Amino acid sequence: MTEASVESRPAPGRSRGRGVAFAAAYLGWVLDGYETYALVLIGSQLVAELVGPHASPLYFGGLLAVQLVAWAIGGLCAGVLTDYFGRKRVLMYSILVYALFTGLSALASEYWVFLLLRVVTGLGMGAEWGPGSALVSEIWPDRSRGKGIALLQSGFGVGFLLATGAYWTLSATGAGQWRWMLVLGAVPALVALFVRRSVRESELWEQTDARRKEVRARVRRGGELGAEDRALSRFTVAAILADPVLRRxxxxxxxxxxxxxxxxxxxxxxxxxxxxxxxxxxxAAKSVTTWIVLGYNFAGVLGWLVFGALADKIGRRWTIWGYFLFSLGAVWLLFAVPYGSLGTLGFFVFVNGFFTLGQMGWMATYPVELFPTHARGTGITLVFNTTRFIAAAGALLSGYLVSAFGGIQVAALAIGSVYVLGVAVTFLVGPETKGQPLR
Structure with a gap:
């Protein structure tokens, strides 16, 4: 396979049901964000109830780590499935799985039972991102794909806002607050019904799937295959690893x-x-904390949207590089620079949210343009999920460092310096893809 991939993209105006498909993927990602941040907000409360009031921070770190590992496994499997069975079908079933098991986790009476239920929840959450991102990228016009994907990704931050608002609203429920937060997480089951009834499959995937079936039929007949057809006939992971350009x-x-x-x-x-x-x-310490955290999440939504606008204006690579650079600075600003007032602290948190949440917008913008349609779901989920195993170890390490040093700042500064990798590597990954059609 060559630098140019094997499929051609239909005219954007012929994409069917663009708005409905976007709404389905967006709602799924909003509710994914809710599930993720709800666990962050209720983690200490549920650990205190299920383990004890003086439980080690490692219990909370363990919840994050297990969810990350399950998310990674679910995402990797879904990436392959979405290339073979379609974006819509995998999106629908993934939303249904994580919604149902989130609701079930609200009934847990022991930490280890909760942990097991979060494994299945994490599998579904991880499976949702790949098909949704692939679907939206394939129906969006080339010239503004960065904005469209950024709008989709911003739904994750909107989910954070909803989780924070729900946490605040449910504060009067007392010790049962964390359970009610999870009960609300069962709502996405309704979105799965919406996906099944209303969303149409990506034309680009349908064309590629038809061509793959034709190639397989030729193989069964003993026909000859060219290089491009051999790429279509291979297992998607093998097709990526066998191509030196895609592998790099x-x-x-x-x-x-x-x-x-x-x-x-x-x-x-x-x-x-x-x-x-x-x-x-x-x-009113709890109220102040809630407002500052709301500011962090709102900043993240803005960061995602600005990322998309800049990616379409100045290009993917310069935007990614700038966000990594400022994310590194934002970590040091928040955790190393003394703040003299709550207003200053709130500003530091806002800046951190804008860049550290907003920089993740590249993950659904740039990779979808570097992999061909027949392996796009596999490629983007390999990128998005493989490193979650490392991130899970980082979550455990940060919990250990918080315990060892008796504070969050040292752990945050030590691990947060990882953003320098992004600054160093961005321009080595691949070509600029701004405005180019998907293949």
Whole structure:
């Protein structure tokens, strides 16, 4: 296979049901964000109830790590399935799985039961991202794909806002607050019904799938295959690894992904606890913490949207590089620079959210343009999920460092410096893809 991949893209105006398909993927990603941040917000409360009030931070780190591993496994499997069975079908079943098991986890009475249920929840959550991102990228116009994907990705931050709002609203429920948060997480089951009834499959995938079936039929008849047809006939993972261009892109993207995911999961997930410690002892400390965390999540939504606009304006690579650079600075700003007031602390948190959440917009923008349609789902989920195993270790390591050093700052500064990898590698990954058609 050559640098140019094997499929051609239909005219954007012929894509069917673009708005409905986007809405389905967006709602799935919003509710994925809700599930993710709900666990961050209720983690200490549920650990205190299920383990004990003086439980080690490692119990919370363990929840994050297990969810990350399950997310990675579910995502990797779904990436392959979405290339063979379609974007719509995998999207629907993934939403249904994580919705149902989130609701079941609200009934857990022991930590290890909860942990097991979160494994299955994580499998479904991980499976949702790949088909949704592939579907939207294949129906969106080339000239504004960066904005479209950024809008999709911003749904994750909107889910964070919903989780924070729900946490605040349900605070009056007392010790059962964390259970009600999870009950609300069962709502996405309704989205799965919407996907099944309303969303149409990507034309680009349908054309590729038809061609793959034709190639397989030729193989059964003993026909000859050219290089492009052999790529279609291979297992998707093997097709990527066998192509030197795609293999090189995959390795570079994995480095960027490691920087993004380790940086966020091992650092930013501690921000609610960090802010809570900073405002403890002050009047309405819980309310102040909630407002600052809301600001963090709102900043992340803005960061995603600005990322998309810049990616379409100045290009993917310069935008990615800039966000990594400023994410590195934002970590040091928040955890190393003394703040003299709550206003200053809130500003530091806002800046951190804009860049550390916003920089993850590259993960659904750039990779979809570097892999061909017949292996796009596989390629983007390999990038997005393989490094979650490393991020899971980072989450455990950060929990250990918080315990060892008696504070969050040292752990955050040590692990947060991983963003320098993104600064160093961005321009080595692949070509600029701004405005180019998908293949």
């Amino acid at each position: 892109r995959l390795l570079g993207l994995l480095v960027l992904s490691a920087a993004s995911l380790i940086g966020w999961w091992a650092v930013s997930t501690w921000i609610p606890s960090f802010v809570g410690q900073a405002v403890s002892g002050q009047g």
